[in-house]
Amino acid sequence: MILTNLEIVPGRRVEKHLGLVHGSTVQAKHLGRDLMASLKNIVGGELKGYTELLEDARAEAVERMKAEAGAIGANAVVNIRFSTASITAGAAELLAYGSAVILAEG
Amino acid sequence: MSYIVDYYEFWIFVWLVLTGYVAGTYNERRHYRSIRRREKELKDVLAFAVRTLPAGRPYESARLVTGSAVISVDYFKSILAALRKVIGGRVDAYESLVERARREAILRMKAHAAEEGADMIFNVKLETTRVFQGERSAAQSVESLAYGTAVKSA
Amino acid sequence: MGVETERRSLKKGVFPTYENRQPPEGINRGRDRPLRDMAVLGGATLALIAAVLIGVYQFGNLLAPLVPFAWEKPLGDGMVKQWAKSPGNAETGQYLRTLTNRLAAVMDLPDSMTITVHYVHGETVNAFATLGGNVVVFDALLNKLPSENGLAMVLAHEIAHVKYRHVVRAMGGGILVSLVSSALFGDTGFAGSLAGGGGMLTALHLSREKEEQADSEALAALMAVYGHVNGFDEIFRLLGDGGGKSGARSVPVFLSSHPLTGPRIRRLQRIARDRGWPVDGEVTPLDP
Numbered sequence: 190m191i192l193t194n195l196e197i198v199p200g201r202r203v204e205k206h207l208g209l210v211h212g213s214t215v216q217a218k219h220l221g222r223d224l225m226a227s228l229k230n231i232v233g234g235e236l237k238g239y240t241e242l243l244e245d246a247r248a249e250a251v252e253r254m255k256a257e258a259g260a261i262g263a264n265a266v267v268n269i270r271f272s273t274a275s276i277t278a279g280a281a282e283l284l285a286y287g288s289a290v291i292l293a294e295g
Numbered sequence: 296m297s298y299i300v301d302y303y304e305f306w307i308f309v310w311l312v313l314t315g316y317v318a319g320t321y322n323e324r325r326h327y328r329s330i331r332r333r334e335k336e337l338k339d340v341l342a343f344a345v346r347t348l349p350a351g352r353p354y355e356s357a358r359l360v361t362g363s364a365v366i367s368v369d370y371f372k373s374i375l376a377a378l379r380k381v382i383g384g385r386v387d388a389y390e391s392l393v394e395r396a397r398r399e400a401i402l403r404m405k406a407h408a409a410e411e412g413a414d415m416i417f418n419v420k421l422e423t424t425r426v427f428q429g430e431r432s433a434a435q436s437v438e439s440l441a442y443g444t445a446v447k448s449a
Numbered sequence: 450m451g452v453e454t455e456r457r458s459l460k461k462g463v464f465p466t467y468e469n470r471q472p473p474e475g476i477n478r479g480r481d482r483p484l485r486d487m488a489v490l491g492g493a494t495l496a497l498i499a500a501v502l503i504g505v506y507q508f509g510n511l512l513a514p515l516v517p518f519a520w521e522k523p524l525g526d527g528m529v530k531q532w533a534k535s536p537g538n539a540e541t542g543q544y545l546r547t548l549t550n551r552l553a554a555v556m557d558l559p560d561s562m563t564i565t566v567h568y569v570h571g572e573t574v575n576a577f578a579t580l581g582g583n584v585v586v587f588d589a590l591l592n593k594l595p596s597e598n599g600l601a602m603v604l605a606h607e608i609a610h611v612k613y614r615h616v617v618r619a620m621g622g623g624i625l626v627s628l629v630s631s632a633l634f635g636d637t638g639f640a641g642s643l644a645g646g647g648g649m650l651t652a653l654h655l656s657r658e659k660e661e662q663a664d665s666e667a668l669a670a671l672m673a674v675y676g677h678v679n680g681f682d683e684i685f686r687l688l689g690d691g692g693g694k695s696g697a698r699s700v701p702v703f704l705s706s707h708p709l710t711g712p713r714i715r716r717l718q719r720i721a722r723d724r725g726w727p728v729d730g731e732v733t734p735l736d737p
Binding site: 218220242268269282287288 | 341342343344345346347373376379380381382383384385386389390392393394397401419420421422423424425435437
């Protein structure tokens with residue numbers, strides 16, 4: 190599965206446009222991490238725990254988008270975009286979406 | 296007996312959770328049925344995330360179309376999510392919530408395009424927003440927005 | 450480059466086709482088993498809260514004995530004010546103080562520690578110790594006890610609680626627990642009332658170990674004052690059968706948080722036998 194946020198895949202011809210596919214997941218941080226984060230808020234700097242959490246969740250969203258694209262017979266997703274939204278205090282939605290296409294062989 | 300009276304707050308809570316579960320499950324199933332039915336009805340309006348229009352065809356019009364939906368969580372799910380936040384991890388309870396909101400928003404965008412007489416939507420973008428942030432007691436709900444440019448081939 | 454590719458395709462007469470295929474259901478939804486999740490998460494959360502509160506309680510337990518007795522005193526004096534409003538017979542009160550001093554003298558209390566006994570009118574067959582070395586004895590208890598030796602056992606038991614700072618330990622834990630729980634759940638609400646309701650004074654629950662420690666200490670004091678331990682079981686027998694029957698108003702609070710009566714008596718008998726303390730001897734009648 191080729192993933193890109195270009196309009197096209199260089200050197201490959203799009204045979205079929207299959208439409209919108211997306212993957213999304215809602216992820217919550219846990220109390221322990223919250224505690225560490227509030228301590229970190231005093232001195233500033235990167236919240237490694239949160240970065241990891243969101244990265245893992247985004248990877249999950251991409252997996253789900255790939256699953257959708259694979260299920261409808263696509264071999265690439267183009268023009269991919271990410272978006273993160275807070276759903277409730279302490280939980281965020283990670284969204285990945287793009288256009289599923291079938292690329293011609295070669 | 297006095298136990299029940301003493302802890303009436305607890306029993307109100309139990310009642311809310313049960314009502315939330317029964318009514319929430321019923322509403323969700325009904326909503327999914329409605330979504331599936333309308334997705335079939337609107338299957339001829341095509342949506343793509345790519346920006347470029349199919350080459351070599353003339354177009355009569357290009358117009359921005361949007362669709363959005365605000366879906367609220369039920370009491371049962373909000374408790375489930377609150378518990379999940381203690382331990383962390385994936386909040387299954389909210390995933391169906393955002394999925395319903397998104398599919399509903401895409402459907403409304405397609406319906407909007409169909410009204411305009413268009414049959415294809417390009418450069419579709421999706422967005423999710425929490426509404427009513429801040430206050431703890433405020434209803435938990437998410438808005439999903441879908442928008443793109445609908446074109447009508449000549 | 451996209452345009453190039455498109456142009457080349459156009460030249461060749463190959464156009465991409467456009468269609469929408471509906472992806473299958475369920476990819477963007479997690480496991481759909483809300484009831485199971487509720488049970489697992491609810492259970493885990495309750496366990497976590499319990500663990501935190503127990504930890505906090507133990508922490509309070511550890512820290513509390515470091516509080517100097519002198520700080521504890523004004524707190525305890527304030528607490529017993531409400532009981533002092535309805536004092537019992539003054540002469541009996543004096544008699545109780547004398548008895549308390551005799552017991553305290555043999556119990557090896559730290560220098561800074563003083564015991565203040567309050568004889569009050571009340572229908573509860575009970576006596577309890579609270580902060581600052583304050584011991585409250587209800588007249589209903591004296592009316593029921595057969596001998597001075599039985600009364601001495603009760604007093605010595607409460608003095609032992611003061612000596613080992615059981616009360617301040619339990620309260621230190623309790624206060625910390627209610628502080629933490631009100632921070633976690635807010636002051637109002639069901640959880641708050643449950644967690645914060647673990648009351649003060651009479652409702653104070655001491656652990657079994659602390660009760661047994663106080664029992665042993667009291668038995669030794671009885672031996673030291675009277676030369677025998679006869680009458681040590683009077684309070685247990687009184688609360689074991691008599692106390693409960695005389696109506697709901699005189700529920701033996703003394704007993705409610707304590708180990709079971711039978712095993713308690715047997716345990717003390719065993720201690721007396723092991724140390725060669727006589728369990729028979731002449732009991733002193735109650736003075737008033």
